[in-house]
Amino acid sequence: MILNSKIPAVPVEQAWDDARFNMKLVNPANKRKYSVLVVGSGLAGASAAASMGELGYQVKCFCFQGSPRRAHSIAAQGGINAAKNYQNDGDSIYRLFYDTVKGGDFRAREANVYRLAQNSVSIIDQCVAQGVPFAREYGGTLSNRSFGGAQVSRTFYARGQTGQQLLLGAYQALERQVHAGAVEMIPYSEMLDLVVVDGRARGIVTRDLLTGKIESHAADVVVLATGGYGNVYYLSTNAKGSNATAIWRAHKRGALFANPCFTQIHPTCIPVSSEYQSKLTLMSESLRNDGRIWVPKSEGEKRSPDQIPEDERDYYLERRYPSFGNLVPRDVASRNAKTVCDEGRGVGPGGLGVYLDFSESINRLGRHTIEERYGNLFDMYERITGEDPYRVPMRIYPAIHYTMGGLWVDYELMTTIPGLFALGEANFSDHGANRLGASALMQGLSDGYFIAPYTIGNYLASNKLEKVTAEHPEFVKARAEVAGTVEKMLAINGNRTTASFHKELGKIVWDECGMSRSAAGLRSAIGRIRALREEFWRNVKVAGEADDLNPSIEAAGRVADYFELAELMCIDALARNESCGGHFREEYQTPENEALRNDEEYSYVAAWGYGGEGGEPELVKEPLTFERVHPSQRSYK
Amino acid sequence: MNLTLHVWRQRRSTEKGKMVRYEAKDLSPDMSFLEMLDVVNEGLILKGDEPISFEHDCREGICGSCGFMINGVAHGPVQGTAVCQLHMRHYKDGDVLYLEPFRARAFPVLKDLAVDRRSFDRIIAAGGYISVPTGSAPDGNAIPVPKDRSDRSMDAAACIGCGACVAACPNASAALFTGAKITHLGLLPQGQAERQHRAMKMVEQGNQELFGSCTNIGECEAVCPKEIRIEVIAVMNRDYLLGAWKSRESYRDSVPAELPRAGGKT
Numbered sequence: 001m002i003l004n005s006k007i008p009a010v011p012v013e014q015a016w017d018d019a020r021f022n023m024k025l026v027n028p029a030n031k032r033k034y035s036v037l038v039v040g041s042g043l044a045g046a047s048a049a050a051s052m053g054e055l056g057y058q059v060k061c062f063c064f065q066g067s068p069r070r071a072h073s074i075a076a077q078g079g080i081n082a083a084k085n086y087q088n089d090g091d092s093i094y095r096l097f098y099d100t101v102k103g104g105d106f107r108a109r110e111a112n113v114y115r116l117a118q119n120s121v122s123i124i125d126q127c128v129a130q131g132v133p134f135a136r137e138y139g140g141t142l143s144n145r146s147f148g149g150a151q152v153s154r155t156f157y158a159r160g161q162t163g164q165q166l167l168l169g170a171y172q173a174l175e176r177q178v179h180a181g182a183v184e185m186i187p188y189s190e191m192l193d194l195v196v197v198d199g200r201a202r203g204i205v206t207r208d209l210l211t212g213k214i215e216s217h218a219a220d221v222v223v224l225a226t227g228g229y230g231n232v233y234y235l236s237t238n239a240k241g242s243n244a245t246a247i248w249r250a251h252k253r254g255a256l257f258a259n260p261c262f263t264q265i266h267p268t269c270i271p272v273s274s275e276y277q278s279k280l281t282l283m284s285e286s287l288r289n290d291g292r293i294w295v296p297k298s299e300g301e302k303r304s305p306d307q308i309p310e311d312e313r314d315y316y317l318e319r320r321y322p323s324f325g326n327l328v329p330r331d332v333a334s335r336n337a338k339t340v341c342d343e344g345r346g347v348g349p350g351g352l353g354v355y356l357d358f359s360e361s362i363n364r365l366g367r368h369t370i371e372e373r374y375g376n377l378f379d380m381y382e383r384i385t386g387e388d389p390y391r392v393p394m395r396i397y398p399a400i401h402y403t404m405g406g407l408w409v410d411y412e413l414m415t416t417i418p419g420l421f422a423l424g425e426a427n428f429s430d431h432g433a434n435r436l437g438a439s440a441l442m443q444g445l446s447d448g449y450f451i452a453p454y455t456i457g458n459y460l461a462s463n464k465l466e467k468v469t470a471e472h473p474e475f476v477k478a479r480a481e482v483a484g485t486v487e488k489m490l491a492i493n494g495n496r497t498t499a500s501f502h503k504e505l506g507k508i509v510w511d512e513c514g515m516s517r518s519a520a521g522l523r524s525a526i527g528r529i530r531a532l533r534e535e536f537w538r539n540v541k542v543a544g545e546a547d548d549l550n551p552s553i554e555a556a557g558r559v560a561d562y563f564e565l566a567e568l569m570c571i572d573a574l575a576r577n578e579s580c581g582g583h584f585r586e587e588y589q590t591p592e593n594e595a596l597r598n599d600e601e602y603s604y605v606a607a608w609g610y611g612g613e614g615g616e617p618e619l620v621k622e623p624l625t626f627e628r629v630h631p632s633q634r635s636y637k
Numbered sequence: 638m639n640l641t642l643h644v645w646r647q648r649r650s651t652e653k654g655k656m657v658r659y660e661a662k663d664l665s666p667d668m669s670f671l672e673m674l675d676v677v678n679e680g681l682i683l684k685g686d687e688p689i690s691f692e693h694d695c696r697e698g699i700c701g702s703c704g705f706m707i708n709g710v711a712h713g714p715v716q717g718t719a720v721c722q723l724h725m726r727h728y729k730d731g732d733v734l735y736l737e738p739f740r741a742r743a744f745p746v747l748k749d750l751a752v753d754r755r756s757f758d759r760i761i762a763a764g765g766y767i768s769v770p771t772g773s774a775p776d777g778n779a780i781p782v783p784k785d786r787s788d789r790s791m792d793a794a795a796c797i798g799c800g801a802c803v804a805a806c807p808n809a810s811a812a813l814f815t816g817a818k819i820t821h822l823g824l825l826p827q828g829q830a831e832r833q834h835r836a837m838k839m840v841e842q843g844n845q846e847l848f849g850s851c852t853n854i855g856e857c858e859a860v861c862p863k864e865i866r867i868e869v870i871a872v873m874n875r876d877y878l879l880g881a882w883k884s885r886e887s888y889r890d891s892v893p894a895e896l897p898r899a900g901g902k903t
Contacts, residue, residue: 047771050771051771054770054771065700065702066692066702066753066754066755067701067754067755067757067758067798068758069701069758069798070694070695070700070701070798071700072694072695072700074695074699074700074701075695075697075699075700084777086777086778122772122774124777125774125775125776125777126769126771126772126774127777128777128780128827129767129769129827130766130769130774130827131766131767131790131821131822131827131828133787133788133790133791133794133821133825134777134787135787136783136784136787136788137784138784140781140782140783140784140787141778141781142778158791158794159791161699161795164795164797165794168794171761172766172767173766173769173771175758175761175762175766176762176766176768178758178762179763179764185758187755187758239694239695239696239700240694240696241694242694273667274665274667274668276665276668276672276676277672278671278672278675278696282697380698380722383715383718383722383724384669384724385667386666386724449771450771450772453771495683497679497682497683499675541682541683541685542682543681543682543685543687543688544687544688548648548649548748549649549690549747549748549751550687551688551690552682552687552688
């Protein structure tokens with residue numbers, strides 16, 4: 001199989017204009033004849049559904065939550081990047097493009113990233129017009145801050161709730177279309193299979209989460225905007241319900257899955273406090289601007305932090321990276337925290353934590369300034385841990401936060417199944433091996449507002465689609481399979497809960513395919529995942545009944561998919577014999593223990609085809625070429 | 638730490654429910670309230686019983702999914718905190734807790750502690766937006782917004798739509814929720830064109846959903862996890878009254894009462 005990325009053969013600066021001009025258009029009067037299913041209602045899904053409803057397509061939008069406003073985009077804190085150059089500090093579309101390609105460690109497509117930077121400008125305009133209350137200066141203009149190592153101030157924000165405000169903007173646009181009758185919103189509904197007819201995506205099978213009813217919906221196009229797969233690790237900063245089922249079932253129906261091992265670990269999360277922990281909470285990266293990270297110099301230190309004198313503390317990031325210090329990129333900060341904890345110098349319960357100490361900043365700037373900058377974060381920390389970070393250093397530890405990998409899509413955001421599109425975190429397209437801070441929101445909205453509405457029109461106008469209904473044999477078959485799986489899980493009636501399997505799986509993936517990976521560890525992980533999966537299908541206990549609101553069934557179905565996805569993540573990590581971005585292979589590092597890329601052999605997107613039950617997945621490579629930004633070794637020393 | 642729970646169990650909205658007693662044992666003070674329920678549920682599943690249904694998702698206090706009454710108080714005893722961010726250190730060994738769903742006619746019980754809050758979505762759909770089609774926006778800095786207005790708009794926009802305000806209100810009024818959206822959009826210059834129309838449409842939808850009227854009791858403000866101020870209700874009333882006055886018969890003759898809206902019916 002040869003992947004056609006459909007990138008126009010013109011310089012990147014002209015690619016999107018060229019592509020848009022060459023797209024076929026659907027006559028305004030004909031748009032209402034086409035139906036589109038949008039699965040997911042986060043930034044990408046809500047913005048796509050609203051925009052296509054507005055254009056006149058018949059749109060149905062699905063979410064598993066009770067309301068589209070509860071999608072996990074709502075939890076993004078920091079901000080959204082845009083190349084507005086409002087600060088007159090030398091920013092430009094080209095600079096945002098450059099920073100994103102480099103930040104992704106040269107594993108993203110130049111043309112996609114350039115288009116993302118171009119669209120960033122329109123996103124801010126759109127959101128302001130919708131009433132998103134971005135932070136402002138006294139003169140009434142929009143305020144910006146710098147973020148995650150960028151040398152310009154290009155991040156727009158709404159306090160620490162940027163994701164919430166952007167999502168509410170998209171949600172309101174969506175509800176406006178619902179009111180107008182252009183979009184049918186179907187909440188409490190989980191997609192459990194994709195239906196492919198004559199090689200094209202023609203519908204989905206869903207389970208009504210309130211009644212357990214297995215339903216199906218036929219359409220001309222299916223759009224997956226279902227987010228990432230961070231919950232494979234059990235503990236992550238994702239919402240409890242975030243899951244990979246929609247993209248995984250699409251993968252099993254033929255969509256290639258790209259770069260599954262590219263996962264992002266965020267360095268500043270609140271550490272695990274007990275075995276009951278159900279999820280991890282992020283503390284904004286901005287804390288690293290004023291906090292100093294340290295651990296005791298000696299192993300097994302038992303004294304409280306205020307009893308440890310200055311000369312017995314190791315400010316390891318400042319020591320190892322004198323020029324960037326505590327502000328090194330996410331992957332570097334995370335790996336170093338793991339290293340010191342592995343050495344036995346970690347702090348807090350279980351020794352999995354490092355101090356983030358504000359005492360020096362409080363002395364220098366005064367408590368009031370720190371309160372103004374981080375008050376809400378300090379309050380949140382205290383609420384969760386019961387410790388006052390103004391007096392005691394915070395404890396932080398890295399956690400899974402975002403997944404760069406996802407369904408392979410071409411330049412038009414279409415997967416390898418014609419008629420199936422993937423937007424936002426669900427696709428692999430723009431962040432390479434590492435995503436920069438404040439870029440996830442940008443990508444979700446770029447895909448949903450400004451790319452998919454055009455490219456989907458192009459697909460519809462270029463193809464003659466036969467009429468298909470939900471009574472087609474493929475739909476009947478898919479419904480029966482889904483119902484069969486639910487029955488099968490209920491019938492096992494074993495001795496272990498789904499959560500206990502999920503925790504064990506998460507620990508394997510976190511240990512062997514998390515912050516650092518090795519060939520031996522990955523091989524062992526694959527074996528253990530297979531064994532655990534086998535036990536799951538023999539010994540899981542799912543409570544309740546099929547025709548009812550039953551969270552136990554929902555959880556079991558998602559975990560069943562995580563086993564398969566986790567295995568593919570390990571296979572991908574094992575096949576990529578280099579270190580890049582969030583993928584750090586212990587065998588491939590510089591003498592200073594930094595990630596060592598291998599551009600000669602691994603400058604490609606690894607897209608995996610489903611190998612069938614028990615079969616081997618097939619690797620298809622999409623080579624990456626760089627015309628503008630030339631690959632170089634990142635250095636933060 | 639050990640607790641005694643009395644939990645409302647109800648299979649579906651059409652069936653009767655009742656309080657059921659559970660013993661929650663060996664709890665850690667660092668657990669969140671929902672993690673405590675996870676532990677109880679794991680025990681129930683292993684015994685072959687149905688776990689207690691409760692809505693939850695982000696567990697960071699921002700998605701608005703979670704929420705139930707703990708000893709009669711929406712989201713429990715800690716102010717400005719959704720139940721997912723409430724930790725067990727606020728309780729002591731031997732405490733007895735009564736957990737009930739948010740109760741309102743407009744929030745039918747789905748199962749146990751989970752309620753259907755789609756009526757909130759319909760209030761937003763009735764007018765809780767600024768009508769701006771994708772692609773038709775002017776430059777972000779074209780219209781300056783004074784910082785204090787923008788900040789006050791953001792204060793109101795922080796609403797997470799959890800429904801605690803409705804559950805706490807003796808009238809089951811959605812005034813705090815509706816007022817928060819009307820205030821958020823009405824304070825911004827972008828929101829002026831549809832301002833009164835928006836208030837009228839949203840308030841009318843709330844009435845149709847069978848939410849009660851506001852009688853200024855203030856329980857809503859006390860339980861709001863985002864500490865939305867009750868002033869938003871005054872803003873809602875003002876915009877509604879202005880809209881109602883302008884759309885009266887004699888005024889309607891000179892000005893079209895319905896603003897044109899893209900995408901079809903009004």
